[in-house]
Amino acid sequence: MLTIGFVGSGQIAQAMIKGWTGNSEIEQLVYSKNQATKVADAFGIEARRSVLELWQDSDIVILAVPETGLRALAPQLQMAAMVKPSVIVTSVVDGVDFETLHQLLGEKLMITRALPNINVAVREGYTGLAFESDIDEEVKGAIAMLFLELGRADEYAEHQFGAVSALASAGPAYVASFADVLAHAAIENDIDIERAVWMVEQTLFGTATRMKKMQESPKMVEQAAAPTDSAAKAGLDALAASEFTASIKAAIQTARNVSEKNN
Numbered sequence: 001m002l003t004i005g006f007v008g009s010g011q012i013a014q015a016m017i018k019g020w021t022g023n024s025e026i027e028q029l030v031y032s033k034n035q036a037t038k039v040a041d042a043f044g045i046e047a048r049r050s051v052l053e054l055w056q057d058s059d060i061v062i063l064a065v066p067e068t069g070l071r072a073l074a075p076q077l078q079m080a081a082m083v084k085p086s087v088i089v090t091s092v093v094d095g096v097d098f099e100t101l102h103q104l105l106g107e108k109l110m111i112t113r114a115l116p117n118i119n120v121a122v123r124e125g126y127t128g129l130a131f132e133s134d135i136d137e138e139v140k141g142a143i144a145m146l147f148l149e150l151g152r153a154d155e156y157a158e159h160q161f162g163a164v165s166a167l168a169s170a171g172p173a174y175v176a177s178f179a180d181v182l183a184h185a186a187i188e189n190d191i192d193i194e195r196a197v198w199m200v201e202q203t204l205f206g207t208a209t210r211m212k213k214m215q216e217s218p219k220m221v222e223q224a225a226a227p228t229d230s231a232a233k234a235g236l237d238a239l240a241a242s243e244f245t246a247s248i249k250a251a252i253q254t255a256r257n258v259s260e261k262n263n
Contacts, residue, residue, distance in 0.1 A: 003059045005058030010064060013030070013062070013064035018122075030046075056080070078105060087109075088112065095165075114153075115164050
């Protein structure tokens with residue numbers, strides 16, 4: 001039995017907890033200052049009253065708090081690490097690099113980094129992983145397998161994590177925002193809200209499924225869906241004229257700049 005302890009209980013922590021729920025080989029614990037019991041009850045796992053208690057009962061500790069929270073908890077985490085140095089730490093804290101993590105937690109700790117997106121909740125997520133050069137291969141493989149259970153996981157150099165955060169971690173927000181625009185456009189064109197939502201959901205799901213099953217690139221799907229002289233092509237041209245591509249790239253660059261502030 002592998003015991004995973006979460007320090008933090010926000011959206012990404014809850015997504016991972018939900019994704020691993022049902023795996024009989026994993027026990028999950030959670031600690032947070034304000035809502036550990038509420039989250040534990042919601043997912044049928046156990047809460048712990050302190051960082052030290054959670055650390056002592058865990059094989060892997062996932063740090064899933066904002067940077068400010070991590071710094072506030074650093075003294076407690078350092079003490080816990082001294083009591084049980086064998087714990088493997090996986091940080092999902094965006095923008096905090098290995099060097100800073102070791103400064104906050106201890107030089108001798110085994111630390112890995114992961115950037116999962118919220119779709120890990122349904123085991124269709126994407127996770128970027130980063131490992132230090134001296135990480136044990138067995139540990140590296142074990143962490144990779146854990147996140148592969150939640151969708152796709154790929155290894156990156158740490159300097160690429162700003163881009164991974166801006167693209168994959170934030171990706172569901174961009175896609176959901178576009179879906180919201182499509183749904184509202186459908187409603188404004190006299191389609192009832194229920195069918196508008198169904199239409200958008202199925203369009204997004206079907207497009208992703210086609211790309212994956214037929215091994216088509218986004219451009220190939222675009223060309224198939226919007227042939228020359230079609231209404232779809234006219235709509236696509238209007239989208240291009242509105243600087244849609246430039247706006248998306250600007251959003252990604254902004255998110256990357258924020259993510260890289262400490263890297």
